[in-house]
Amino acid sequence: DQQVKQNSPSLSVQEGRISILNCDYTNSMFDYFLWYKKYPAEGPTFLISISSIKDKNEDGRFTVFLNKSAKHLSLHIVPSQPGDSAVYFCAGNFGNEKLTFGTGTRLTIIP
Amino acid sequence: KAGVTQTPRYLIKTRGQQVTLSCSPISGHRSVSWYQQTPGQGLQFLFEYFSETQRNKGNFPGRFSGRQFSNSRSEMNVSTLELGDSALYLCASKAGESDTQYFGPGTRLTVL
Numbered sequence: 001d002q003q004v005k006q007n008s009p010s011l012s013v014q015e016g017r018i019s020i021l022n023c024d025y026t027n028s029m030f031d032y033f034l035w036y037k038k039y040p041a042e043g044p045t046f047l048i049s050i051s052s053i054k055d056k057n058e059d060g061r062f063t064v065f066l067n068k069s070a071k072h073l074s075l076h077i078v079p080s081q082p083g084d085s086a087v088y089f090c091a092g093n094f095g096n097e098k099l100t101f102g103t104g105t106r107l108t109i110i111p
Numbered sequence: 112k113a114g115v116t117q118t119p120r121y122l123i124k125t126r127g128q129q130v131t132l133s134c135s136p137i138s139g140h141r142s143v144s145w146y147q148q149t150p151g152q153g154l155q156f157l158f159e160y161f162s163e164t165q166r167n168k169g170n171f172p173g174r175f176s177g178r179q180f181s182n183s184r185s186e187m188n189v190s191t192l193e194l195g196d197s198a199l200y201l202c203a204s205k206a207g208e209s210d211t212q213y214f215g216p217g218t219r220l221t222v223l
Contacts, residue, residue, distance in 0.1 A: 006153075036214075041217075042216050043203070044214045046213065049211070098159055099144075099156065099212065101146075102153060104153050
């Protein structure tokens with residue numbers, strides 16, 4: 001049962017444009033959502049999070065939007081830079097315990 | 112502060128063998144979680160330890176086990192290895208009730 005789904009395994013975006021990564025979830029008990037970025041041969045690094053009581057959180061070039069009624073969240077990266085090329089994982093958190101991750105989206109920024 | 116460290120970084124084993132992976136969390140972090148990453152399944156939760164007690168467990172067979180020591184270092188053991196156990200095993204630590212986990216670089220296990 002995939003509680004967190006990232007339906008796009010890959011995405012290519014021109015440098016300078018907006019990258020939008022999407023994530024859907026089924027578990028309405030999640031109270032926190034997080035985005036992680038992963039480079040090859042490294043562990044995931046935390047990017048940004050959002051509480052389920054909010055609909056938007058912004059940190060520099062990164063903004064996460066949460067639509068609870070649609071059980072959907074998205075990560076916007078503006079402007080996209082070559083260093084943003086990585087695999088992005090969204091994750092849901094319930095009760096401050098284990099994280100449930102999506103399968104990841106590989107983002108490629110084209111110079 | 113030093114980050115989460117994992118040893119070894121790479122490991123090759125054969126079917127039927129057992130393996131032990133080690134994780135040292137960030138200093139002061141008492142929670143350690145283990146994840147398995149495979150291309151088709153993404154990151155899947157194995158278990159979490161907090162103050163030497165297993166606090167949470169994912170849906171993995173009993174061949175996967177772990178423990179945590181009094182200094183918060185954790186080990187994960189996989190017995191009777193199968194080809195499908197080939198994966199990147201990631202360890203993450205967090206401080207108490209924080210919702211942010213910090214990941215180590217992982218151990219790449221290949222089972223032949």
